Amino acid sequence: MTQEADRPILITGGTGGLGHTVVRQLLANYTCVVLYRSPEAWARLRQSCGDTARLHGVEADLTDEAAVRRAVEQARAEVGLLYGLVHLAGGFLAGGSVEDTPTDTWNQLLSLNLTNAFVTMRAVLPQLRERGAGRIVAVGSSAGTTKPAGIAGYVVAKASLNVLTDVLAMELKDTGITANVVLPSSLATPEMLKELSADKLVPLERVAATIAFLLSDAAASITGASIPITVPGSA
Ligand SMILES: NC(=O)c1ccc[n+]([C@@H]2O[C@H](COP(=O)([O-])OP(=O)(O)OC[C@H]3O[C@@H](n4cnc5c(N)ncnc54)[C@H](OP(=O)(O)O)[C@@H]3O)[C@@H](O)[C@H]2O)c1
Numbered sequence: 001m002t003q004e005a006d007r008p009i010l011i012t013g014g015t016g017g018l019g020h021t022v023v024r025q026l027l028a029n030y031t032c033v034v035l036y037r038s039p040e041a042w043a044r045l046r047q048s049c050g051d052t053a054r055l056h057g058v059e060a061d062l063t064d065e066a067a068v069r070r071a072v073e074q075a076r077a078e079v080g081l082l083y084g085l086v087h088l089a090g091g092f093l094a095g096g097s098v099e100d101t102p103t104d105t106w107n108q109l110l111s112l113n114l115t116n117a118f119v120t121m122r123a124v125l126p127q128l129r130e131r132g133a134g135r136i137v138a139v140g141s142s143a144g145t146t147k148p149a150g151i152a153g154y155v156v157a158k159a160s161l162n163v164l165t166d167v168l169a170m171e172l173k174d175t176g177i178t179a180n181v182v183l184p185s186s187l188a189t190p191e192m193l194k195e196l197s198a199d200k201l202v203p204l205e206r207v208a209a210t211i212a213f214l215l216s217d218a219a220a221s222i223t224g225a226s227i228p229i230t231v232p233g234s235a
Contacts, residue, residue, distance in 0.1 A: 007083035008032070008033060008075070008081075009033070009085070009135075010033050010072065010075055010085050010124055011023060011086045011088065012062060012085075014034035015038065015042060015045045016091075016189075017190055017204075018207060019088050020048050021204035021207075022204070022207065022208045024048065026086070026211070026212060029212070030084075030215070033056040033078065034055070034057045035057075035058055035059075035075075036057055036059055037060065062089055063116065068123045076127060082124055082134070083128070085120060085128075085134075087121070087139065088139045089120075091112055092151070094153070095151045106152075110153070110160075113157035113158055114160045114161055117161055118164060121168060124136070134178075135214060136165070136179040137179075138165050138179075139207070140182065142185040144183060144226075166179075166224050178219065179223055181225075182214070182227045183227060183228045184206075184207050187204060189204065202230065210229055
């Protein structure tokens with residue numbers, strides 16, 4: 001067994017546009033447990049990953065904290081003590097300025113892009129502490145640092161995710177557990193490719209490769225980083 005195969009990774013958002021590519025890439029080296037909310041979406045992911053014993057799935061909606069905690073314990077029972085969390089779940093939902101954003105939409109955006117990360121990180125951390133080593137990698141957005149007008153809820157939620165990851169990195173100093181966030185610009189997901197040409201979008205493999213690097217031993221000293229991932233040639 002390789003060292004990585006003994007380092008199980010929990011992945012949220014694995015059934016999404018970015019998720020399929022990330023899960024497929026990580027399966028090359030890691031046992032992966034995908035925390036999914038839709039059995040249909042999980043079945044599609046399993047099909048796209050082919051026949052592999054390294055892929056596990058546990059059902060839970062991230063807005064249900066008790067279900068997330070149960071799912072994380074079930075993951076441990078199936079694959080052993082977790083080594084990492086790759087938190088991809090999030091999304092745009094709706095735009096709008098501060099003045100134009102209904103409070104319900106604001107709360108949904110904060111739940112989807114911030115609170116779900118907080119809940120999942122809290123649920124996974126005891127296992128990483130027990131291992132004495134581990135990795136947390138969150139997926140934010142370039143919008144969290146460039147702060148464009150007109151998408152207030154998304155910008156505030158993603159900027160806050162950067163702060164959450166940074167605070168966690170400080171709290172985990174000297175534990176052997178790192179916490180980092182990657183900040184892609186618009187991604188070449190099937191949805192985005194309906195609107196923009198591929199040369200204006202970040203290839204999904206680039207994001208997956210950056211996440212794989214942050215999980216690796218080579219990145220053991222990198223923590224508290226917010227890493228932009230831009231369209232090739234646009235930096
Ligand atoms: N697309 C872009 O251009 C872009 C650009 C920059 C950053 N990002 C960020 O990259 C990440 C992935 O984006 P994407 O385009 O792959 O999004 P997506 O296709 O909408 O996928 C979102 C994923 O999150 C899961 N999810 C959402 N709410 C959940 C909940 N309550 N419980 C469990 N799972 C939940 C979804 O599950 P279901 O499959 O069940 O819906 C899905 O797997 C997001 O954080 C997004 O903000 C995206």
